[in-house]
Amino acid sequence: MKRVTVIGLGYIGLPTAVVFASRGFGVIGVDVDVKKVEAVNSGRCYIGEPGLDGLLREAVSKGFLRATTDAVEAVRESDAAVIAVPTPVRGGVADLSYLREALESIRRGLHRGLLVVIESTIPPGTTVGFAKPLLEESGLRVEEDFYLAHVPERIAPGKAIYELLHEPRVVGGVEARSTEKALELYSRVNSKLYPTDATTAEFVKLVENTFRDLNIAFANLLALMAEKLGIDAYEAIRLANTHPRVNIHMPGAGVGGPCLTKDPYMLASLYREFWGTQLIELARRINEYMPRHTVKIIERALGDAGLIVRGAKIAVLGAAYKGGVDDTRESPAKHVVKELLEKGARVVVYDPYTSESFGAERAESLENAVRDADVVVIVTDHPEFKALDLEGIAKLVRHRVVVDGRRVVEPHQAIKYGFKYYGIGCGRAFKP
Structure with a gap:
């Protein structure tokens, strides 16, 4: 794999795009926000993340990173498409509208051999039950024609670059070949990879953050009692x-x-x-x-x-x-x-x-x-x-x-x- 599209250039997507570019991939960043696209193409960083500014400028100047609003064309040019769009919760339920838009763009640009990775946090079962059938409306089939995986992001603001390169990542494909393809991609960036299936990977991400929230809540309860x-x-x-x-x-x-x-x-x-x-x-x-x-x-x-x-x-x-x-x-x-x-x-x-x-x-x-x-x-x-x-x-x-x-x-x-x-x-x- 040589070319990667990253859809969503926010706090997760921009560092992800820059890190892939720093490893020699040709990266196309995609966002609906024209100002973000223009900033990336001019080598300007709009996120206050240590080390990101310099890496971004270097990647753009060397031609390894560019940005566009045309997701479909970007996907057509790429070997892998990584989705890093928001998945807000509204009324206690995940809003997958941004994810759907990204998947529909990928579906229109889908081609044989493409690896599709969802990094956005999503409810367990979303990759298999939501993303897979939507993408297969293209007429192509997962595992036969293209590959699909969930690799949940693990980025703490202020430490994004280090964590993308060094902290363990969970890699879950919908089936074995998809997992292998995702491992192949992410091993170029990070050596600490843990393979599993997509639904387990989705569950793990929610477990991690819920555990932390529960622990903090316990501490806050103790504070109120104290x-x-x-x-x-x-x-x-x-x-x-x-x-x-x-x-x-x-x-x-x-x-x-x-x-x-x-x-x-x-x-x-x-x-x-x-x-x-x-x-x-x-x-x-x-x-x-x-x-x-x-x-x-x-x-x-x-x-x-x-x-x-x-x-x-x-x-x-x-x-x-x-x-x-x-x-x-x-x-x-x-x-x-x-x-x-x-x-x-x-x-x-x-x-x-x-x-x-x-x-x-x-x-x-x-x-x-x-x-x-x-x-x-x-x-x-x-x-x-x-x-x-x-x-x-x-x-x-x-x-x-x-x-x-x-x-x-x-x-x-x-x-x-x-x-x-x-x-x-x-x-x-x-x-x-």
């Missing part, structure tokens, strides 16, 4: 994790991103008659509650200072859903900011990675964000926020109050500089 008990959940979890068979995640202001916020619902929707799937849905509800709980802590902190939310200046540090990236998809900060604005607060958002402010004022610097603030709220665990100059901030704020949604500030350090410290899982305010 607040009632008057103890520090972070300390309790740290001590519990000294047990050799315990590994609890840490609580926080909420769970964001494109995967953990939807994949558990996709898994739970498979068999709603299974009473046990309520566990998955309950975990989601706990994690969805945490931004609202963060606002309640903010209200309590302001109340202790003799203030109310309406009219208060609140500096929100972080708009991205996780530290070190510019990705704001489903960010807890969005929900925190929205509720504070609805309650009449003056909200100023600062994030060194993104200009998103969710309708609030946007500060160009940390200093402008915190100046005359009544409370400083940390929602994202950016590295920069883990090294805050609390002494300097103390001189700028109106009231020395910090609400830490990610435990990026050590409470006793905050106290040292005269701050009252509130946080997720803190059973009491830490006061100077």
Whole structure:
């Protein structure tokens, strides 16, 4: 295989296209967004992903990567077509409309010998029960004329290039020959491949993210309980994790991103008659509650200072859903900011990675964000926020109050500089 088409040039598809190109494949990136296509063709990276910008420019300059809006023609020119389009969940059910559009384009360009790979997260059974019959409407047959597999993406924003090259990948064909063809393609990029069937591969992807969501929900539940008990959940979890068979995640202001916020619902929707799937849905509800709980802590902190939310200046540090990236998809900060604005607060958002402010004022610097603030709220665990100059901030704020949604500030350090410290899982305010 020498030529690969990647359909969907978002946070998954663009790094995938660039990595294939860096391995010597002739890659055609496809997207309906003309601006993305133009950016790729001019060698401009529109995703804040470490290392991606340089690899993209090199791939384009050497002629290994180009982009187009014409998926059908791209597929006709390629040996493999990789689908990396969104599969959002609406009403608890996966929306496969983007996937259908991609498959229909592939069907129109389908030819003998083509390998079709779905990287998008999909419900188990989709590759065999949805993609296969749709593609076979072309008159060609899977395993005889073309090949079909599911290779679920495993990309963490901020580590995409490394993980595409080095982290294990699950490779599942609809049948044995399809699995072999997919292994042949991906072995040129990554040596850590685990073959299976397509439906198992689909299930594995949902299991991975649902496990993580359940673990975080458990940590958040412990945080809520610790607040009632008057103890520090972070300390309790740290001590519990000294047990050799315990590994609890840490609580926080909420769970964001494109995967953990939807994949558990996709898994739970498979068999709603299974009473046990309520566990998955309950975990989601706990994690969805945490931004609202963060606002309640903010209200309590302001109340202790003799203030109310309406009219208060609140500096929100972080708009991205996780530290070190510019990705704001489903960010807890969005929900925190929205509720504070609805309650009449003056909200100023600062994030060194993104200009998103969710309708609030946007500060160009940390200093402008915190100046005359009544409370400083940390929602994202950016590295920069883990090294805050609390002494300097103390001189700028109106009231020395910090609400830490990610435990990026050590409470006793905050106290040292005269701050009252509130946080997720803190059973009491830490006061100077």
